[in-house]
Amino acid sequence: MIKIDAEGAQGAALAREFKAAPFGPYSADLQKLLQLLRWGHVRGRTVIVCTKPYVEWRLGRMGPKRGMPVEVSESEIFLDFGEANWACFRARWQEVTDKPCPVD
Amino acid sequence: MNQRILGYADRLSAAPGDSVAFKVSAPHTGKFDARLVRLICGDDSPQGPGFKADQITSAIDGSYPARRQEILAGSYVWVTARQPFELANFTLQAMIWPTLPGNGQAQSILGNFDAAQETGYALFLDAEGCLAFRAGANAPVSTGVKLLPRHWYEIFAIFDAGTGRVTVGHNAMLAYHGQQSAVAVTEMLPEPVGEGGRFLIAAWNDAKRATAHFNGKIDAPRVSSRALQPSQVARLRQLPLDLELAQFVVAAWDFSRGVSTVKVTDVSGNRHHGRTINLPTRAMTGWNWDASEFHWQKKTQHYGAIHFHDDDLYDCGWRTDFTLTVPDNMKSGVYCAHVTQQAPDGSTIEDYIPFFVRPPRGTATAPLALLIPTASYLAYANQQMVSSWWFDELSSCKFATLSEVDRYLEENEGFGMSVYDEHNDGSGVCYSSHLRPILNMRPKTDLWQFNADTHLTDWLEKKGIPYDVITDDDLHEEGVECLRPYRCVMTGTHPEYYSKTMLDALQTFTQGGGRLMYMGANGFYWRIAYHAGLPGVIEHRRAEDGMRAWFSEAGEYYMSFTGELSGLWVRNGRPPNTLVGNAFAAQGFINSVPYHRTPESRDPRVAFMFEGLEKDEVIGDFGTVGGGAAGWEIDRADLRLGTPPHALMVATATDFPDSYHWVNEEMNHTHSAVNGDTCPRVRCDMMFFETPNGGAVFSTGSISYAGSLAHDGYDNNVSRLTENVVKRFIDPASF
Numbered sequence: 084m085i086k087i088d089a090e091g092a093q094g095a096a097l098a099r100e101f102k103a104a105p106f107g108p109y110s111a112d113l114q115k116l117l118q119l120l121r122w123g124h125v126r127g128r129t130v131i132v133c134t135k136p137y138v139e140w141r142l143g144r145m146g147p148k149r150g151m152p153v154e155v156s157e158s159e160i161f162l163d164f165g166e167a168n169w170a171c172f173r174a175r176w177q178e179v180t181d182k183p184c185p186v187d
Numbered sequence: 188m189n190q191r192i193l194g195y196a197d198r199l200s201a202a203p204g205d206s207v208a209f210k211v212s213a214p215h216t217g218k219f220d221a222r223l224v225r226l227i228c229g230d231d232s233p234q235g236p237g238f239k240a241d242q243i244t245s246a247i248d249g250s251y252p253a254r255r256q257e258i259l260a261g262s263y264v265w266v267t268a269r270q271p272f273e274l275a276n277f278t279l280q281a282m283i284w285p286t287l288p289g290n291g292q293a294q295s296i297l298g299n300f301d302a303a304q305e306t307g308y309a310l311f312l313d314a315e316g317c318l319a320f321r322a323g324a325n326a327p328v329s330t331g332v333k334l335l336p337r338h339w340y341e342i343f344a345i346f347d348a349g350t351g352r353v354t355v356g357h358n359a360m361l362a363y364h365g366q367q368s369a370v371a372v373t374e375m376l377p378e379p380v381g382e383g384g385r386f387l388i389a390a391w392n393d394a395k396r397a398t399a400h401f402n403g404k405i406d407a408p409r410v411s412s413r414a415l416q417p418s419q420v421a422r423l424r425q426l427p428l429d430l431e432l433a434q435f436v437v438a439a440w441d442f443s444r445g446v447s448t449v450k451v452t453d454v455s456g457n458r459h460h461g462r463t464i465n466l467p468t469r470a471m472t473g474w475n476w477d478a479s480e481f482h483w484q485k486k487t488q489h490y491g492a493i494h495f496h497d498d499d500l501y502d503c504g505w506r507t508d509f510t511l512t513v514p515d516n517m518k519s520g521v522y523c524a525h526v527t528q529q530a531p532d533g534s535t536i537e538d539y540i541p542f543f544v545r546p547p548r549g550t551a552t553a554p555l556a557l558l559i560p561t562a563s564y565l566a567y568a569n570q571q572m573v574s575s576w577w578f579d580e581l582s583s584c585k586f587a588t589l590s591e592v593d594r595y596l597e598e599n600e601g602f603g604m605s606v607y608d609e610h611n612d613g614s615g616v617c618y619s620s621h622l623r624p625i626l627n628m629r630p631k632t633d634l635w636q637f638n639a640d641t642h643l644t645d646w647l648e649k650k651g652i653p654y655d656v657i658t659d660d661d662l663h664e665e666g667v668e669c670l671r672p673y674r675c676v677m678t679g680t681h682p683e684y685y686s687k688t689m690l691d692a693l694q695t696f697t698q699g700g701g702r703l704m705y706m707g708a709n710g711f712y713w714r715i716a717y718h719a720g721l722p723g724v725i726e727h728r729r730a731e732d733g734m735r736a737w738f739s740e741a742g743e744y745y746m747s748f749t750g751e752l753s754g755l756w757v758r759n760g761r762p763p764n765t766l767v768g769n770a771f772a773a774q775g776f777i778n779s780v781p782y783h784r785t786p787e788s789r790d791p792r793v794a795f796m797f798e799g800l801e802k803d804e805v806i807g808d809f810g811t812v813g814g815g816a817a818g819w820e821i822d823r824a825d826l827r828l829g830t831p832p833h834a835l836m837v838a839t840a841t842d843f844p845d846s847y848h849w850v851n852e853e854m855n856h857t858h859s860a861v862n863g864d865t866c867p868r869v870r871c872d873m874m875f876f877e878t879p880n881g882g883a884v885f886s887t888g889s890i891s892y893a894g895s896l897a898h899d900g901y902d903n904n905v906s907r908l909t910e911n912v913v914k915r916f917i918d919p920a921s922f
Contacts, residue, residue, distance in 0.1 A: 106777055107584075108844055121580035125573065131588040136631075137233050143589065149498075149574060149611065150600035153589065171586040 087119055089180035098176070098186040105168040120175040129174035131167045134160075140167035142174060190214050191595065192528045193624040194540045195503070198723070199561050200658040202545050203515045209524050209540055210505035212624075213253035219528040221509055222248050226521040226541070228645035229630025229638040235811045236645050236897040238631060240523070247511045247524060256506065258623065260601040261400035262467035262499035263390035264451050266438070268459040273382065274437065278411040279310045279320075280343040280420050282360075282474040284404035284492065286612035288334045289316025292497075295391040295399040296342065297408050299383035303394040307383015310344045310355070311391070311399065318370075320344040320355045322380040328355050332370045335359075336403075339474045341421060347414040351375050356417055360474060371417055386459075388440070388451075389467065389495035397464070400497035402612040406473040407491055410438040410459075424474075426454060426488065443487040446470050446747050448720070466501040466618045466724070468494040470747035472740065481742050484750045489742075496610040500603030501724060502622035519546050519655040521559070521644055523630070539630050541637065545657050548665070551672035553653035554917040557643060560682040561621075562659040562689070562715055564636050565725050568625040570605035571596050576736065583776045584846040590633060592626045602626065606727045607736040615737035617747075620724035634812055634894065640679040642811075642893035643706060649901050652913055659689060663717050667692040670701060675916040680707035680893050681820065684715045684727065685756065694766055700880035702916035704909075708871070708890045709771040709820040711763040714756050716748040730754025732852045734774070755852060757828070764829035767886040768874035772823035775847030775863060779818025779891040781808035782838035782873055793837050793875050795915045796885075799907050806838055806873075807905045812894030815840075816905050821847070821871035822888035834876035840889070843869050881921030885912045 088094035097113045109117065125145065132143035132155050139162060143155040161167035176184035194211035201207050213219040227239035279297055287294070291314050298309030300321060308322035312334065319329035334340055339360035346353045356371030384392035388408055389401040409423050413435045422429040428436055438459040444452040446469045451461040463469075470483040473491040480486035511524070523539035530536055543559050546552045572579050573587045574597060580587055589597065596602060603623050604616045621628075628637045647654050654677070661669045663686050670676055670692060682705075690711060697703050713733070716726045729735040730744035733755045746753050756763060763770040783805060788797055800806070807816020817840030824830040843863030853868065854861065863869040874886040895905040 107846065114845060117584070118581060121584075121586070124577045125580060125587045130573075131586055132594060133588060133590050136231075136591060140588070145574060145589075145597055149571070149597060152598055153594050167588075168586055175586070 085115060087116060087180050089176070089182040090185060095185040098172070098184055101172050102169050102186060105165040105172070120172070120179055128178055129171055131171050138162065140164060142167070142170055190530070190536065192219060192526055192536045192538045194524065194526055194538055195505070195622060195624050196524070196540055196542045197622070198542065199621055200543050200545055200660045201513045202547050203513045203517060205513050207511045207513065207542055208507040209247070209509050209511070210256065210503070211251070211508045211526055212256035212505065213528050214255060214536070215253060215528055215530060217253050218250040219253045219526055220250050221524055221526045223511065224523050224525050224539070225518070226523050226539070226630055226641060226644070227648050229632070229641040230634060230811065231631045232634070232811060236642070239645065240630070243522070245511060247509045251508050253528060256503070258500065258503050258601040259396060260465065260500040260603065261390060261397065261497045262463060262465040262495045263397050263400060264388035264461045264463055264493070266386040266388065266451070266459055266461035274412050275348040276346060276412065276414045278343060278345045278413065278415040278420065280341065280423060281408040282339060282406040282424060283342055284337060284339050284474070285312060285316070285334050285402065286336055286614060287402040288312055288336055289314070290402070293399040294401040295387065295389065296401055296405060297388045298391060299386040301384035301392040301394065302398065303392070304381065304384070306381025307392070308346070308380055309391045310342065312401070318342050318355055318357045320353055322346070322353070322376055323378045325376045325378045328353055328372060328374045330355055330357060330370045330372050332357070332367070341424065343417065343420045345414045345417065351377060354417060358421070388461070401495050402497055402610070404471055404492040404494045406442065408440050409436060411435045412437045428455070441491060442469070442493045443473070443483070443491040446483060446490065447749065463493070465499040467496065467499055468617050468747070470743065470745060472742040476742055478742065482745050482750070483747070484745070494614060496612060496614070498600065498604065498611050500601065500623060501618065501620050501721070513544055517544055519544050519552060521641065521656060541628060543656050543658050545661060546655050549668070549672065551655055553655050554674040555652065555654045555913065556657050556670065556673040556676050557647070557654050558662065558676050558678050558682070559640065559656055559658045560636070560679040562663070562684045562686065562725055563679070563682055564625070564628050565619045565621055566606045566684045566713070566715070566727065567636050568605050568619050568621065568628060569596055569602045570607045570627065572607050572736070575608040582848070585776065592632055596626060609737055615729055615739060617728060618724055618726050622723050636679070636681055639681070639812070639890070639893060642896055643677065643679065646893070646896040646901065646906065646909070649897070650910060662689045662692055667695040670696040673701070674919065675702040675704060675913070677704040678706050678710060680890050682707060682710040683712045684725065685711050685713070686715050686717055687751065690756065690761060690766070697766065697878045697882050697884055698880065700878070700882040700921070702882055703767065703884045704912060704916060705767040705884065705886040706893055708822045708888050709774070711756055711766055712771055714751065714753050714759055716746045716751055716753070718748045726753070728753035730758070732758055734771070734850055757852065762829040764825060765831070767884055768830050768834045768876055769822035769824045769872050769886050769888045770828060771850050772821055772871070773843065773847045773849050773863065773869040774820040775843060776819060777813070777844065777846040779810060779813030779815030780840050780842045781815050782806040782817050782840045782871065784838050785836055787835040788837040790835055792877070793835055796837065796875065796908060796911050798911050800904050804904055806908065807892070807895045809898045809903065810891055810895030811897070812891040816892045816895040817871040817889045818891035820890045822886065823868060823870045824872040824874055830874070831876045834874050836872045837875050838873040840871040877922040883916065883922045885916065
């Protein structure tokens with residue numbers, strides 16, 4: 084199984100590819116990377132929360148089980164869905180690799 | 188239900204003269220307002236046609252006293268006879284298959300314990316998942332051994348009033364090396380037990396409420412009027428009861444009886460019958476199921492289990508706030524009771540409670556009927572896939588994005604779920620009802636099912652095409668008689684769930700000269716059942732194959748409501764291709780693509796369809812659902828799967844990216860060529876064919892299709908093509 088190149092040039096290139104086109108089409112290597120970032124239940128991991136329909140998104144995190152508040156980030160508000168996806172990508176990178184995403 | 192006004196109607200379909208009762212929970216004190224609207228379009232997205240609703244003056248217009256109405260989720264059995272369980276000595280026993288032992292909550296198995304009064308007794312799992320017994324104000328007696336999830340155990344509590352001693356124990360049905368199979372502890376109970384409350388199975392009382400819901404299966408519960416020996420307990424597992432011990436048995440419930448009902452039968456002869464509350468799942472394999480039979484009706488003794496869940500919900504049972512008697516002159520259509528309330532901060536909260544008005548039964552006011560897929564609306568009702576599906580992001584190829592509805596349902600438990608979800612214990616949801624607020628069956632929500640279907644009503648209204656509205660509920664109730672008044676029936680965008688009666692009716696209609704416009708995809712896919720006696724609820728099992736949200740357990744493919752095999756219609760010998768010429772091929776939710784005309788589109792038989800379109804015109808390279816007319820879920824023609832040999836594939840879309848995934852029921856073996864970029868079967872085929880007696884079928888094979896109708900002021904080739912088809916299909920001239 085492949086490993087994410089969390090600190091190398093190849094990983095950074097794929098991150099830049101996602102940032103440039105968050106809704107694809109993706110290269111085969113980026114698709115594999117995304118599958119690794121998306122594998123498994125999302126509970127407890129960073130997700131996107133729509134806070135104003137069609138207009139505003141933030142990052143958030145569901146609680147450990149149903150019936151608990153969704154933790155919604157107050158620090159960043161996204162008025163573009165693609166930017167919210169890029170922020171989620173970076174957060175997942177950190178969660179999965181335990182390294183910060185090399186692309187800001 | 189913080190700060191949200193919510194409601195539901197007691198029926199989804201109503202004809203003139205019928206009464207529709209609306210039940211509302213309003214969060215703020217004072218009043219709430221209600222008015223009636225006829226919904227034209229629920230799509231309020233910036234790129235969509237916009238929200239459109241006509242206010243209709245009606246008898247429900249006005250203000251009403253506001254009140255909060257609660258939802259009490261969680262299933263259990265209520266044993267209506269109470270007195271005989273006030274026994275000096277007793278033995279409680281059952282076979283159980285716990286699914287959430289140690290979830291931090293008490294989970295009662297059986298007894299009459301009332302937590303509010305601390306009276307009565309109960310055999311239960313404690314917060315750590317150990318079998319325990321509690322009685323009166325005495326401290327619980329626990330075995331201290333946590334049970335394994337999804338394993339069968341025999342459990343018991345033996346109480347001797349003379350000595351004040353209770354023995355609590357379990358016997359594991361599957362032995363593991365190094366683990367103790369038989370566990371028992373004995374302790375004294377110094378305090379009196381007290382009278383207790385109702386005798387319940389899978390919950391206990393908290394005054395008038397049922398709480399401490401059990402998660403898992405219970406089979407063969409028994410109550411005996413003497414303190415048996417632990418070694419005697421096993422002799423009462425089976426029916427008929429052990430002859431020597433039967434004289435002491437006060438109640439022996441056989442859950443394999445009345446599987447299709449809410450009745451619970453005591454076979455001890457003492458008539459301590461009961462009823463289920465909130466529809467726990469029946470027709471479940473019991474402790475003794477050995478795979479010798481897979482149909483619960485053929486070996487009932489192996490299906491003595493009921494699976495209870497703390498989040499089961501059938502009917503909220505709210506009180507009625509206002510009732511509409513549908514006036515004789517009320518135009519058929521999609522309607523909502525629009526309820527609003529002023530919040531203390533001056534903002535207005537609202538809810539739209541939908542229902543569908545049909546013309547008087549047996550009549551039509553137009554040659555065209557829009558068949559509202561209410562069964563499919565129920566299948567998706569309050570879906571929480573984002574939390575239920577571990578593979579949600581891999582399937583959608585997106586990071587999870589919680590909508591306002593998703594977030595509300597995540598934060599506020601108790602609204603019941605959809606057949607796409609797993610219960611809290613990870614088992615699949617088999618039942619879904621409309622007797623509860625359904626937050627995603629509303630305008631101004633995601634463009635899926637109900638709200639996406641308003642693209643069709645919007646287009647019909649814009650084009651001035653007269654139409655009636657009928658529903659799946661009507662189709663199931665009346666069969667083909669429901670369709671006979673119409674020349675043409677138009678489906679919704681995703682008519683996925685069908686009962687046999689419904690499917691037979693459509694097939695009979697098209698074979699008898701009727702015309703069918705299939706305006707979506709992944710239709711006629713899953714087999715469901717309606718309940719014969721309980722209103723407003725469907726059942727489904729995720730049997731052997733298909734794009735499954737979860738897997739039915741082995742031996743649990745047959746529905747409890749009817750005994751029919753559930754699962755895919757194609758695995759029931761009824762491929763959708765025979766009805767509409769194509770069938771579910773793939774899904775993807777990043778983007779949609781256009782159709783391209785095929786040489787078959789030049790066939791004179793379909794000349795009417797392409798009037799006003801160029802010979803090689805690309806069809807639908809626009810739209811509000813993914814930016815194209817072909818997408819989201821798509822269907823493909825295949826002669827081997829039942830597409831009629833004379834059917835014309837008039838257009839096809841093939842430019843799907845790798846985010847589109849081929850359906851697994853067509854896959855013999857997992858392999859690497861399963862996505863849109865490499866799998867030639869990831870395709871969307873637009874179909875036409877004539878049927879016997881002058882009928883015809885038109886199939887778009889795409890969920891996205893309706894989202895293209897309004898493009899460019901409704902002046903576009905998808906709209907034109909659709910209008911051509913409608914005009915020809917309502918023309919009485921035979922095909």
